[in-house]
Amino acid sequence: MKLIVTDIDKTLHEVDFKEDDILMHVLRDANMGILAECGGSCVCATCHVYVDQEWLSKLDGIGDDEEDMLDEAYEPNGNSRLSCQIQLSESHDGIKLTIGPKWD
């Protein structure tokens, strides 16, 4: 199964994933430029991604902790998610997303 990732330089990548993988781990291991400073504990917002509109509804809803933590992401919008809070499955094969911009 594959993710279609647009990185910070707007380059497109296809990245493999398996059932039950955490999106942040997949992006980090593929060197997609995700910092994930807190290792997936939902306390740093440095794993921010924008999920393409058509795929948003296929993800589990956003939790309160994640919504709160998005306050510390750079330029969040309605498509923003924290990738450490997303568990992937079969229904996400082909999901399109963009890596969030970095803080200075």
Add this chain to the structure above:
Amino acid sequence: MSNRVETDVVIIGAGPVGLFAVFELGLLGLNAHVLDVLDKPGGQCAELYPEKPIYDIPAWPVISGKDLTDRLLEQIKPFLPTFHFNDLVTGIEGSVEKGFTLSTECGKTFFTKVVVIAAGGGSFQPKRPSIPGIAGFNGTSVFYAVRERETFRGKDLLIVGGGDSALDWCLNLQPIAKRVTLVHRRDNFRAVPNSVSKMKTLVRQGKMDFIVGQVSKLCGTGGQLQSAVIKTKEDAIEMTCDRLLPFFGLTMKLGPVSDWDLELDGNQIKVDTATFSTSKPGIFSIGDINTYPGKLKLILSGFHEGALMAHAAKALTHPEERVVLQYTTSSKNLHKKLGVA
């Protein structure tokens, strides 16, 4: 406090590992000064997850980041460490023969026999938004921390963020500022509910403003901010203001560690696992910042590293003494140091 300090050991970083190193060094009679750029001890445990539970601290089936920090502070108290917060160590010069000189951002100088780098994931620094043109205003009109409240008297302030820092500073500066406008991306806040309701009351009373939006552009000349463009859901508004205070939390930056001429592996300092010495004798490194074959970034590993480091530091600074392992349970000498004799 004088700006010149002489000591046996300087520990860079007051995270859990730096704190426990005070204990291990103290048992061997070495006194430490501890520096951190944060305003409090505890490193990641205090800054990132004070309320979250940790389950793998030996003999603590569960303990929160804050409680672990408090317990460590209690445990190291007999060794009277001196803390220096809100200060970044920038330079390390010298050698084990001549001693080391450390310099800091706030202009302090430390003369020390050995240095222990317990800098964790790097120094905690404010997240800086890359709004076009912002660099030209840093330190003159844009501030990421309030060092002197008075400098904001009579100013037209734009405060950005929805956490405790943003809300606290709104409430704190509102009485002395000309005007305070809070900008946040949504009408919900992470800050404690009490500050949020105080802020909303001030807004209702017309004493400050709140806008849901994001700052997208800054305008001004010669470092002096004149206005900011705020993108809201509907459109973009330009607001006059002369100070911008963004509060988006902290991020860890390797910072000056990479300038200290130590052998690195990526962003980590290479150490010898018998002594936790870096490539420069007299400079040790423990905790998340170091690396060696098999390294695990765990608090308990950092504690172990601190014990070995302390013995090596003692041997290095007191070559004439034989360092013997004593048990805290039975050693009269250690009981005296611990203040339980």
